[in-house]
Amino acid sequence: MSANSASTVPEKPADPRSGLRIPKIPFWAQIVAGLVLGVLLGWLARSQDIGWLYTTLDKIGSIFVQLLKLAVAPLVFFAILVSITNLRKVNNAARLASRTLLWFMITSLIAVAIGLAIGLITNPGSGTGLTPKDGKAPEGSGSWIDFLTGIVPTDVITPFTELNVLQIVFMAAVAGIAALKLGPKAQPILTLSEAVLELLQKALWWVIRLAPIGTVGLIGFAIADYGWDLIGKYATFTADVYIGCALVLFGVYPLLLATVAKVNPVQFFKGAWPAIQLAFVSRSSVGTMPVTQKVTERLGVPKEYTSFAVPFGATTKMDGCAAIYPALAAIFIAQIFDVQLGIQDYLLIAFVSVVGSAATAGLTGATVMLTLTLSTLGLPLEGVGLLMAIDPILDMMRTATNVAGQALVPVIVAAREKILDHDAYNSASASPVDDYDSADDKRGANVPVPA
DSSP: OOHHHHSSSSOOOOOGGGGGOOOOOOOHHHHHHHHHHHHHHHHHHHTTTOOOHHHHHHHHHHHHHHHHHTTTHHHHHHHHHHHHHHHGGGGTTHHHHHHHHHHHHHHHHHHHHHHHHHHHHOTTTTTTOOGGGGGGSSSSOOHHHHHHHSSOOOSSSSHHHHHHHHHHHHHHHHHHHHHHHGGGGGHHHHHHHHHHHHHHHHHHHHHHTTTTHHHHHHHHHHHHHHHHOOOHHHHHHHHHHHHHHHIIIIIIIHHHIIIOOOOOOHHHHHHHHHHHHEEEEEHHHHHHHHHHHHHHHHOOOOOHHHHHHHHHHHHOOOOOIIHHHHHHHHHHHHHHHTTTOOOOHHHHHHHHHHSSSGGTTTTTOHHHHHHHHHHHOOOOHHHHHHHHHHHHHHHHHHHHHHHHHHHHHHHHHHHHHHHHHHHHHHHOOTTTTTTTTTTTGGGGOOOOOOO
Protein backbone atom coordinates (compact mmCIF):
# COMPACT_ATOMS: atom_id res chain seq x y z
CA MET A 1 0.00 0.00 0.00
CA SER A 2 2.72 2.37 0.97
CA ALA A 3 4.61 1.55 -2.18
CA ASN A 4 1.57 2.20 -4.36
CA SER A 5 0.84 5.42 -2.52
CA ALA A 6 4.36 6.54 -2.98
CA SER A 7 4.16 5.86 -6.69
CA THR A 8 1.10 8.07 -7.05
CA VAL A 9 2.81 11.14 -5.49
CA PRO A 10 3.72 13.47 -8.35
CA GLU A 11 7.40 14.25 -8.60
CA LYS A 12 8.51 17.87 -8.17
CA PRO A 13 9.60 19.16 -11.56
CA ALA A 14 13.25 20.00 -11.74
CA ASP A 15 14.20 23.64 -11.91
CA PRO A 16 15.51 24.16 -15.44
CA ARG A 17 17.81 26.88 -14.13
CA SER A 18 19.40 24.69 -11.45
CA GLY A 19 22.13 23.44 -13.74
CA LEU A 20 23.03 26.96 -14.88
CA ARG A 21 23.20 28.65 -11.48
CA ILE A 22 26.30 30.80 -11.11
CA PRO A 23 27.73 30.81 -7.58
CA LYS A 24 27.53 34.19 -5.84
CA ILE A 25 30.94 35.76 -5.38
CA PRO A 26 31.35 37.53 -2.00
CA PHE A 27 31.88 41.26 -2.23
CA TRP A 28 35.28 41.09 -0.51
CA ALA A 29 36.42 38.58 -3.12
CA GLN A 30 35.27 40.92 -5.90
CA ILE A 31 37.34 43.72 -4.34
CA VAL A 32 40.42 41.51 -4.07
CA ALA A 33 39.98 40.42 -7.69
CA GLY A 34 39.71 44.08 -8.69
CA LEU A 35 42.95 44.88 -6.82
CA VAL A 36 44.84 42.05 -8.52
CA LEU A 37 43.47 42.85 -11.97
CA GLY A 38 44.17 46.56 -11.47
CA VAL A 39 47.81 45.91 -10.55
CA LEU A 40 48.27 43.64 -13.56
CA LEU A 41 46.64 46.05 -16.01
CA GLY A 42 48.51 49.02 -14.54
CA TRP A 43 51.83 47.21 -14.86
CA LEU A 44 50.96 46.20 -18.42
CA ALA A 45 49.96 49.75 -19.40
CA ARG A 46 53.20 51.17 -18.00
CA SER A 47 55.66 48.48 -19.11
CA GLN A 48 54.25 48.20 -22.64
CA ASP A 49 53.36 51.91 -22.92
CA ILE A 50 49.75 51.16 -23.90
CA GLY A 51 48.14 54.58 -24.13
CA TRP A 52 44.53 53.50 -24.55
CA LEU A 53 44.74 51.20 -21.51
CA TYR A 54 46.27 53.99 -19.43
CA THR A 55 43.44 56.32 -20.43
CA THR A 56 40.77 53.69 -19.84
CA LEU A 57 42.01 52.95 -16.32
CA ASP A 58 42.09 56.68 -15.58
CA LYS A 59 38.51 57.17 -16.79
CA ILE A 60 37.13 54.16 -14.92
CA GLY A 61 38.68 55.29 -11.65
CA SER A 62 37.70 58.93 -12.16
CA ILE A 63 34.07 58.10 -12.94
CA PHE A 64 33.80 55.90 -9.85
CA VAL A 65 35.19 58.62 -7.56
CA GLN A 66 32.99 61.23 -9.24
CA LEU A 67 29.90 59.10 -8.63
CA LEU A 68 30.85 58.90 -4.95
CA LYS A 69 31.44 62.65 -4.74
CA LEU A 70 28.13 63.34 -6.47
CA ALA A 71 26.25 62.22 -3.38
CA VAL A 72 28.64 63.70 -0.80
CA ALA A 73 27.14 67.17 -0.32
CA PRO A 74 23.45 66.21 0.12
CA LEU A 75 24.39 63.02 1.97
CA VAL A 76 26.46 64.89 4.57
CA PHE A 77 23.79 67.56 5.04
CA PHE A 78 20.86 65.21 5.57
CA ALA A 79 22.91 62.65 7.51
CA ILE A 80 24.08 65.25 10.04
CA LEU A 81 20.63 66.86 10.27
CA VAL A 82 18.86 63.55 10.83
CA SER A 83 21.56 62.25 13.18
CA ILE A 84 21.23 65.27 15.47
CA THR A 85 17.45 65.02 15.59
CA ASN A 86 17.68 61.26 16.19
CA LEU A 87 19.47 61.95 19.47
CA ARG A 88 16.10 62.90 20.94
CA LYS A 89 15.22 59.20 20.78
CA VAL A 90 18.21 58.22 22.91
CA ASN A 91 18.45 58.50 26.67
CA ASN A 92 21.45 60.48 27.92
CA ALA A 93 22.02 61.93 24.42
CA ALA A 94 24.31 64.69 25.67
CA ARG A 95 26.41 62.14 27.56
CA LEU A 96 26.72 59.90 24.49
CA ALA A 97 27.70 62.84 22.28
CA SER A 98 30.34 64.08 24.73
CA ARG A 99 31.77 60.57 25.25
CA THR A 100 31.93 60.09 21.48
CA LEU A 101 33.88 63.32 21.04
CA LEU A 102 36.17 62.41 23.95
CA TRP A 103 37.08 59.04 22.43
CA PHE A 104 37.59 60.65 19.03
CA MET A 105 40.20 62.89 20.67
CA ILE A 106 41.82 60.08 22.71
CA THR A 107 42.31 57.79 19.72
CA SER A 108 43.59 60.70 17.59
CA LEU A 109 46.14 61.57 20.26
CA ILE A 110 47.36 57.97 20.37
CA ALA A 111 47.58 57.87 16.56
CA VAL A 112 49.59 61.08 16.29
CA ALA A 113 51.96 59.87 19.03
CA ILE A 114 52.61 56.71 17.01
CA GLY A 115 53.17 58.76 13.85
CA LEU A 116 55.70 61.00 15.61
CA ALA A 117 57.52 58.05 17.16
CA ILE A 118 57.87 56.25 13.82
CA GLY A 119 59.05 59.43 12.11
CA LEU A 120 61.71 60.13 14.75
CA ILE A 121 62.98 56.54 14.60
CA THR A 122 63.12 56.11 10.81
CA ASN A 123 63.99 59.65 9.57
CA PRO A 124 61.86 59.30 6.39
CA GLY A 125 63.33 62.40 4.72
CA SER A 126 66.91 61.15 4.81
CA GLY A 127 68.49 59.52 1.76
CA THR A 128 65.62 60.22 -0.64
CA GLY A 129 67.63 62.38 -3.01
CA LEU A 130 64.86 64.98 -2.89
CA THR A 131 65.69 68.68 -2.44
CA PRO A 132 63.61 71.79 -1.67
CA LYS A 133 63.62 72.54 -5.42
CA ASP A 134 61.53 69.42 -6.00
CA GLY A 135 58.73 70.92 -3.95
CA LYS A 136 55.92 73.15 -5.15
CA ALA A 137 53.54 75.22 -3.06
CA PRO A 138 49.87 74.17 -3.36
CA GLU A 139 47.36 76.50 -5.00
CA GLY A 140 45.30 76.57 -1.83
CA SER A 141 46.43 76.15 1.75
CA GLY A 142 44.91 75.84 5.18
CA SER A 143 45.48 78.11 8.16
CA TRP A 144 43.75 78.54 11.49
CA ILE A 145 42.15 81.80 10.31
CA ASP A 146 40.92 80.12 7.12
CA PHE A 147 39.75 77.13 9.14
CA LEU A 148 37.78 79.19 11.67
CA THR A 149 36.34 81.73 9.23
CA GLY A 150 35.70 79.06 6.62
CA ILE A 151 33.24 77.21 8.84
CA VAL A 152 30.51 79.80 8.28
CA PRO A 153 29.37 79.97 4.62
CA THR A 154 28.63 83.24 2.83
CA ASP A 155 25.53 81.71 1.24
CA VAL A 156 23.67 78.40 1.26
CA ILE A 157 24.44 77.39 -2.34
CA THR A 158 28.23 77.70 -2.68
CA PRO A 159 29.14 75.01 -0.09
CA PHE A 160 27.20 72.46 -2.15
CA THR A 161 28.57 73.53 -5.54
CA GLU A 162 32.18 73.77 -4.29
CA LEU A 163 31.83 70.72 -2.01
CA ASN A 164 32.94 72.52 1.17
CA VAL A 165 32.01 69.74 3.58
CA LEU A 166 32.91 71.71 6.72
CA GLN A 167 30.40 74.44 5.84
CA ILE A 168 27.78 71.83 4.94
CA VAL A 169 28.28 70.24 8.36
CA PHE A 170 27.83 73.65 10.00
CA MET A 171 24.56 74.34 8.18
CA ALA A 172 23.26 70.85 8.88
CA ALA A 173 24.10 71.16 12.58
CA VAL A 174 22.31 74.50 12.81
CA ALA A 175 19.27 73.08 10.99
CA GLY A 176 19.24 69.98 13.20
CA ILE A 177 19.43 71.95 16.45
CA ALA A 178 16.73 74.35 15.21
CA ALA A 179 14.50 71.37 14.35
CA LEU A 180 14.96 70.02 17.88
CA LYS A 181 13.98 73.36 19.34
CA LEU A 182 10.89 73.63 17.12
CA GLY A 183 9.61 70.26 18.25
CA PRO A 184 6.46 68.89 16.53
CA LYS A 185 6.34 71.84 14.11
CA ALA A 186 9.50 70.56 12.44
CA GLN A 187 8.19 67.02 11.98
CA PRO A 188 7.28 67.45 8.26
CA ILE A 189 10.83 68.62 7.53
CA LEU A 190 12.29 65.72 9.50
CA THR A 191 10.10 63.21 7.70
CA LEU A 192 11.19 64.61 4.34
CA SER A 193 14.86 64.66 5.43
CA GLU A 194 14.73 61.03 6.52
CA ALA A 195 13.14 60.03 3.22
CA VAL A 196 15.76 61.95 1.20
CA LEU A 197 18.54 60.40 3.27
CA GLU A 198 17.19 56.90 2.59
CA LEU A 199 16.98 57.72 -1.11
CA LEU A 200 20.57 59.01 -1.21
CA GLN A 201 21.91 56.01 0.68
CA LYS A 202 20.08 53.63 -1.65
CA ALA A 203 21.50 55.37 -4.73
CA LEU A 204 24.97 55.44 -3.20
CA TRP A 205 24.66 51.73 -2.47
CA TRP A 206 24.34 51.12 -6.19
CA VAL A 207 27.57 53.07 -6.70
CA ILE A 208 29.26 51.05 -3.97
CA ARG A 209 28.29 47.90 -5.86
CA LEU A 210 30.55 49.18 -8.64
CA ALA A 211 33.53 49.30 -6.29
CA PRO A 212 35.24 46.20 -7.78
CA ILE A 213 35.23 47.87 -11.21
CA GLY A 214 36.32 51.17 -9.68
CA THR A 215 39.13 49.32 -7.93
CA VAL A 216 40.52 48.12 -11.25
CA GLY A 217 40.65 51.69 -12.55
CA LEU A 218 41.98 53.37 -9.39
CA ILE A 219 44.72 50.85 -8.59
CA GLY A 220 45.58 50.29 -12.24
CA PHE A 221 45.98 54.00 -12.95
CA ALA A 222 48.08 54.50 -9.79
CA ILE A 223 50.51 51.80 -10.92
CA ALA A 224 50.51 52.95 -14.55
CA ASP A 225 51.00 56.62 -13.66
CA TYR A 226 53.45 56.44 -10.78
CA GLY A 227 55.15 53.09 -11.25
CA TRP A 228 57.35 51.34 -8.74
CA ASP A 229 60.26 53.76 -9.19
CA LEU A 230 58.39 56.61 -7.52
CA ILE A 231 57.34 54.36 -4.65
CA GLY A 232 60.99 53.39 -4.24
CA LYS A 233 62.05 57.01 -3.87
CA TYR A 234 59.50 57.46 -1.11
CA ALA A 235 59.98 53.94 0.24
CA THR A 236 60.69 54.87 3.86
CA PHE A 237 57.92 57.43 4.06
CA THR A 238 55.40 55.11 2.38
CA ALA A 239 56.39 52.26 4.70
CA ASP A 240 56.10 54.58 7.70
CA VAL A 241 52.54 55.60 6.80
CA TYR A 242 51.46 52.00 6.21
CA ILE A 243 53.20 50.72 9.36
CA GLY A 244 51.79 53.55 11.47
CA CYS A 245 48.27 52.96 10.21
CA ALA A 246 48.67 49.19 10.67
CA LEU A 247 49.83 49.67 14.27
CA VAL A 248 46.76 51.77 15.01
CA LEU A 249 44.41 49.55 13.03
CA PHE A 250 45.63 46.16 14.24
CA GLY A 251 47.35 47.13 17.49
CA VAL A 252 45.73 50.07 19.23
CA TYR A 253 42.15 49.38 18.16
CA PRO A 254 42.13 45.70 19.23
CA LEU A 255 43.74 46.69 22.54
CA LEU A 256 41.02 49.26 23.20
CA LEU A 257 38.30 46.79 22.24
CA ALA A 258 39.70 44.14 24.57
CA THR A 259 40.47 46.36 27.56
CA VAL A 260 38.01 49.23 27.37
CA ALA A 261 34.99 47.78 25.55
CA LYS A 262 35.76 44.24 26.78
CA VAL A 263 34.68 42.60 23.53
CA ASN A 264 36.40 40.27 21.08
CA PRO A 265 38.58 42.34 18.68
CA VAL A 266 38.54 39.64 16.01
CA GLN A 267 34.77 39.83 15.88
CA PHE A 268 34.98 43.60 15.32
CA PHE A 269 37.09 43.13 12.20
CA LYS A 270 34.82 40.37 10.94
CA GLY A 271 31.89 42.77 11.16
CA ALA A 272 33.63 45.99 10.09
CA TRP A 273 35.77 44.58 7.26
CA PRO A 274 33.35 45.47 4.40
CA ALA A 275 33.61 49.16 5.33
CA ILE A 276 37.38 49.02 5.84
CA GLN A 277 38.05 47.39 2.46
CA LEU A 278 35.72 49.80 0.64
CA ALA A 279 37.46 52.76 2.31
CA PHE A 280 40.81 51.42 1.12
CA VAL A 281 39.57 51.37 -2.47
CA SER A 282 37.40 54.51 -2.60
CA ARG A 283 39.66 56.74 -0.44
CA SER A 284 36.56 58.55 0.84
CA SER A 285 35.22 58.36 4.39
CA VAL A 286 31.99 60.08 3.37
CA GLY A 287 31.52 57.83 0.36
CA THR A 288 31.93 54.80 2.64
CA MET A 289 29.59 56.22 5.30
CA PRO A 290 26.47 54.10 4.46
CA VAL A 291 28.55 50.92 4.73
CA THR A 292 30.23 52.15 7.93
CA GLN A 293 26.85 52.87 9.48
CA LYS A 294 25.52 49.48 8.41
CA VAL A 295 28.44 47.50 9.86
CA THR A 296 28.32 49.50 13.09
CA GLU A 297 24.65 48.62 13.49
CA ARG A 298 25.47 44.99 12.71
CA LEU A 299 28.03 45.12 15.52
CA GLY A 300 25.23 45.77 17.99
CA VAL A 301 25.35 49.56 18.34
CA PRO A 302 21.81 51.01 18.58
CA LYS A 303 20.67 52.54 15.32
CA GLU A 304 19.62 55.80 16.98
CA TYR A 305 23.14 56.33 18.31
CA THR A 306 24.86 55.01 15.18
CA SER A 307 22.97 57.46 13.00
CA PHE A 308 24.62 60.25 14.98
CA ALA A 309 28.09 58.86 15.69
CA VAL A 310 28.98 57.58 12.21
CA PRO A 311 28.10 60.73 10.18
CA PHE A 312 29.80 62.81 12.87
CA GLY A 313 32.87 60.59 12.66
CA ALA A 314 32.90 60.55 8.85
CA THR A 315 33.50 64.31 8.87
CA THR A 316 35.72 64.70 11.95
CA LYS A 317 37.34 61.37 12.91
CA MET A 318 40.53 60.97 10.85
CA ASP A 319 43.23 58.96 12.62
CA GLY A 320 44.95 58.21 9.31
CA CYS A 321 44.63 61.50 7.41
CA ALA A 322 44.70 63.92 10.33
CA ALA A 323 46.97 62.23 12.89
CA ILE A 324 49.49 59.70 11.56
CA TYR A 325 50.00 61.28 8.13
CA PRO A 326 50.57 64.96 9.08
CA ALA A 327 52.92 63.92 11.89
CA LEU A 328 55.08 61.87 9.53
CA ALA A 329 54.78 64.41 6.71
CA ALA A 330 55.89 67.28 8.94
CA ILE A 331 59.03 65.34 9.98
CA PHE A 332 59.67 64.31 6.36
CA ILE A 333 59.37 67.87 5.02
CA ALA A 334 61.42 69.34 7.88
CA GLN A 335 64.26 66.95 7.04
CA ILE A 336 64.13 67.78 3.32
CA PHE A 337 64.25 71.53 4.05
CA ASP A 338 66.81 71.03 6.85
CA VAL A 339 64.59 72.52 9.56
CA GLN A 340 65.11 71.34 13.13
CA LEU A 341 61.94 70.52 15.06
CA GLY A 342 61.80 70.78 18.83
CA ILE A 343 59.55 69.49 21.58
CA GLN A 344 57.20 72.45 21.19
CA ASP A 345 56.81 71.65 17.49
CA TYR A 346 55.84 68.04 18.23
CA LEU A 347 53.31 69.25 20.79
CA LEU A 348 51.89 71.61 18.15
CA ILE A 349 51.56 68.71 15.70
CA ALA A 350 49.62 66.75 18.32
CA PHE A 351 47.40 69.75 19.04
CA VAL A 352 46.62 70.37 15.37
CA SER A 353 45.90 66.69 14.79
CA VAL A 354 43.44 66.42 17.69
CA VAL A 355 41.67 69.76 17.24
CA GLY A 356 41.90 70.41 13.51
CA SER A 357 40.96 67.02 12.07
CA ALA A 358 37.59 68.34 10.90
CA ALA A 359 39.54 70.24 8.22
CA THR A 360 39.92 66.99 6.27
CA ALA A 361 36.11 66.69 6.12
CA GLY A 362 36.04 63.10 4.96
CA LEU A 363 37.07 63.81 1.38
CA THR A 364 39.73 62.13 -0.70
CA GLY A 365 43.14 63.44 0.28
CA ALA A 366 44.48 65.30 3.33
CA THR A 367 46.15 68.30 1.69
CA VAL A 368 44.20 70.85 3.73
CA MET A 369 45.16 69.16 6.98
CA LEU A 370 48.81 68.97 5.92
CA THR A 371 48.97 72.64 4.94
CA LEU A 372 47.27 73.53 8.23
CA THR A 373 49.96 71.61 10.11
CA LEU A 374 52.83 73.07 8.09
CA SER A 375 51.58 76.65 8.43
CA THR A 376 51.19 76.20 12.19
CA LEU A 377 54.79 74.95 12.45
CA GLY A 378 56.12 77.58 10.04
CA LEU A 379 57.40 74.92 7.61
CA PRO A 380 57.54 75.71 3.86
CA LEU A 381 54.28 74.89 2.09
CA GLU A 382 56.34 73.87 -0.93
CA GLY A 383 56.82 70.62 0.95
CA VAL A 384 53.26 69.66 0.06
CA GLY A 385 54.31 69.33 -3.56
CA LEU A 386 56.86 66.71 -2.58
CA LEU A 387 54.10 64.40 -1.38
CA MET A 388 51.36 64.98 -3.96
CA ALA A 389 52.63 62.36 -6.41
CA ILE A 390 52.60 59.58 -3.82
CA ASP A 391 49.38 60.75 -2.11
CA PRO A 392 46.88 58.37 -3.78
CA ILE A 393 48.85 55.32 -2.67
CA LEU A 394 49.13 56.66 0.88
CA ASP A 395 45.50 57.72 0.98
CA MET A 396 44.20 54.17 0.62
CA MET A 397 45.66 53.04 3.94
CA ARG A 398 44.92 56.36 5.64
CA THR A 399 41.23 56.20 4.75
CA ALA A 400 40.92 52.56 5.79
CA THR A 401 42.28 53.56 9.21
CA ASN A 402 39.89 56.52 9.37
CA VAL A 403 36.84 54.37 8.71
CA ALA A 404 37.89 51.65 11.15
CA GLY A 405 38.14 54.33 13.84
CA GLN A 406 34.73 55.70 12.88
CA ALA A 407 33.21 52.28 13.58
CA LEU A 408 35.38 51.59 16.62
CA VAL A 409 34.42 54.58 18.77
CA PRO A 410 30.63 53.93 18.69
CA VAL A 411 31.32 50.33 19.72
CA ILE A 412 33.51 51.47 22.63
CA VAL A 413 31.02 54.11 23.80
CA ALA A 414 28.04 51.75 23.45
CA ALA A 415 29.86 49.04 25.39
CA ARG A 416 30.85 51.40 28.21
CA GLU A 417 27.32 52.85 28.39
CA LYS A 418 25.90 49.31 28.44
CA ILE A 419 23.75 49.77 25.33
CA LEU A 420 25.75 47.41 23.09
CA ASP A 421 23.85 44.33 21.91
CA HIS A 422 26.49 41.69 22.62
CA ASP A 423 24.56 38.93 20.86
CA ALA A 424 24.50 40.98 17.67
CA TYR A 425 28.18 41.88 18.09
CA ASN A 426 29.24 38.27 18.52
CA SER A 427 27.25 37.13 15.48
CA ALA A 428 28.15 39.96 13.09
CA SER A 429 29.87 38.61 10.01
CA ALA A 430 27.76 39.13 6.87
CA SER A 431 28.74 41.78 4.40
CA PRO A 432 26.08 44.50 4.23
CA VAL A 433 26.88 44.98 0.55
CA ASP A 434 25.80 41.44 -0.19
CA ASP A 435 22.48 41.54 1.64
CA TYR A 436 21.54 45.18 2.08
CA ASP A 437 17.85 44.50 1.47
CA SER A 438 17.66 41.58 3.90
CA ALA A 439 15.10 41.51 6.64
CA ASP A 440 17.62 42.18 9.39
CA ASP A 441 18.35 45.58 7.83
CA LYS A 442 16.01 47.07 10.38
CA ARG A 443 17.49 45.24 13.33
CA GLY A 444 19.13 48.33 14.76
CA ALA A 445 15.82 50.19 15.00
CA ASN A 446 14.55 47.76 17.62
CA VAL A 447 17.59 47.71 19.91
CA PRO A 448 16.58 48.98 23.36
CA VAL A 449 18.50 52.00 24.60
CA PRO A 450 18.39 51.96 28.39
CA ALA A 451 19.22 54.98 30.51
